[in-house]
Amino acid sequence: MNELFALPREWLAATGEIGRFMGTVMGDVWGGRVLHFFGESLRQAGILIVSSTLVIWALMFILGLICGTEGAYFLEANGAPAYAGVFAAWCDLREIIPYAFGYMMAAKVGTGIVAELGAMRISDEIDALEVMGIDSMTFLCATRLLAAWIVLPFLYLAGMGGAFLASYIAVVQQVGFVSSGGYLLIFWEFQNPPDFLFSLIKAMVMATAIVLVGCYYGYNAGGGPVGVGTATAKSMVLNLVLVHLIGMLGTQVFWGNNPNAPIGG
Amino acid sequence: MAVVKEEEFEFHTGQNRPAGVPDAIQFIDVHKTFGSNQVLRGLSMGLPEGKVSMILGPSGTGKSVCIKHIVGLMYPDSGDVVVAGHSIPSLSDDDLFELRKKFGVLFQDGALFGSLNLYDNVAFPLRQHTEKGEDEIAEIVNRRLSEVGLGNANEKMPNELSGGMRKRAGFARSLVLDPEIVLFDEPDSGLDPVRTALLCELIKEVHAENGGTYVVITHDIMSARRVAEYIAVLWRGRIVEAGPSQELFESENEFVRQFLAGESSGPLGME
């Protein structure tokens, strides 16, 4: 029985430490200390763009297709195929695509940071930075957070465009119960700029949490290459749970009592 | 806290034969414990300014922990570490970073940044801490690299280098800011005897040319004979004896004699 609760207990025990770590890194970014290393931040931003954009878009696109397919069949079954756009719009913008973004961010960027920083930790590179008189937390973690904040809004919005396209392909081109114009009319009717902003906020909170969790596990890795592997795996667990919780809280706060739709109340 | 058994320390005279110069680094009754493992147990020693000092001792006696205390990567549980007149545990973070610019540290495997090539690795501290232009940086980096015999490997990445080359590159990097204190964490680990000897020669040459306080930790007696001017023998987290190397090699202390001669019979067993 004890073993069953090992994970929740571990998280509770580490909450304070992770919180403090996150506070320090965020403080470095807000307080401008990270600007000493602005060049490094830009380099990290470049790495993020080159190495992660395509996979993140790929998962967003695939889940966009699925939203479209399910929506088309579901509303056909309800006898209102013309309204597939509502399902697609909400599924894409409000719920599933932010999750898709969170999943892939955690998988590609989060674990990538753990692997990289963990390797630096065990080969003494982080100690070497400290010894050279460089605040390693700012240099390694705050620059990555700043890079994420610079790049990800654009990456997310472009990916959302891709997901819209995917839903369109699935509903109109593939299943074909509704005409292109009919679909798009409803699709655009049922979303508005506040929805878009809320969705972006949700995704950015997820991304921030993921980068910070990745930095925490990587920065504090130990125990040789094996320890780095274990830390990478552990970061993924925490990130998945955080993504789901943030998604839920976002929905509750932004849309909990307000459908924000062009009909009804 | 485990009880200190006095018989564990029967050979620890703690005797310090003066080296004739002031101490650059002082440990004052330092204790450090990890979990149930007491690593430093009342360590007191001084390392003289401007000389090559060696901290010698069997494996697992807290030698690497000593280096981490000197540069402030770890703080003692009790006691004090004084470096160049500053008490390390009581420095603020900013002052510590400032003080660290006077240090050079050679880590066990060089600790080169895997994402940068050799040249950029060595240039890194200069770019971060000085306002020097690229020309001046190139001049310093190339001089340091050729000093350690890596004059034509500028473009290589760290994972393309052999262990000995990585160490020499790390050495070059630790020297670029003209540090007053250079620390070496087991410079001979993982090297063959010839490479070790060459690295020791290099340390000696560079020291003769640049001066400064060098601290080397090792368990290799051959290296000690080659480079050490001052030796501190560490065992069970305390100093057994310390003094100028010549005097220590002639010491009467049973443990020191056994360790420096590398004999199997004596106070030090398999444990």
Added chain:
Amino acid sequence: MVRNVAERAILPARNLLEEVGDMMILTGRTISAALRPPYPYGGEFVSQFLFALRLCWFPLLLSTVALNYAAPGLQAANFLTLFGALDRLGGIFVLAAIREIGPNVTAIVLAGVAGTAITADLGARKIREELDALQVLGVDPVKNLVVPRFLALMLVTGLFDIYAILFGLFGGLLAEMVEGQPVGPFWNTLFANASTTDLWGSVLKCTIFGAIIAIVCCYKGMTASGGAEGVGRAVNQAVVVAFLAIGAFNYTFTQMLLATHPNLLVIK
């Protein structure tokens, strides 16, 4: 110059294809090793099964409740409130919790939690040269390490699907109650619309997800390279590949299921 660009574009693509091919080969070897006697993997199978169970139950619980409460729960309730048809929420949960979210979240969590642990474990053995040692001792790593993980993960993912559906429905009920509605109509529309086809489709899909995760994660673990970054990088690649594979397979499977079983689509 042209040649250079071509090489830079073609090389990664070729590496990717080679990896996919290697994974296929590993799948084949795993299945044949599982079927051919002897069967020495019983103990390892049980321990891997319990390991995955122990590791995943809590993250999966949080994830499914959170996701089903928010996405199909609150959002669909919003939509249905507009028509005054909140009692229909149960019907949506057939699609949401049973057909899509249940298996997908199970797969995502299993890949992220158990899959990464498997990769880290095998990667560690690889760089400690334990895998080489096994082979030298005449033990087949595929039969003794991959097969039990493959079978255990398939079984555990299939079973966890049911678990995820149950807690997903719980999340839906939560949403229904937050909206201040009686729960009776929720059950009514749920059972009116649910069919056994939906359930076996969901479990089958999830079992295959388990197989995909096992193969990808074992492959990445067993091919981890040395060096400080090796195992971490292997885990990193394993989750990325597993997520993409899950997404791609899910799309095909959903298409097939919906197109071949039109009776799923009739609303009752």
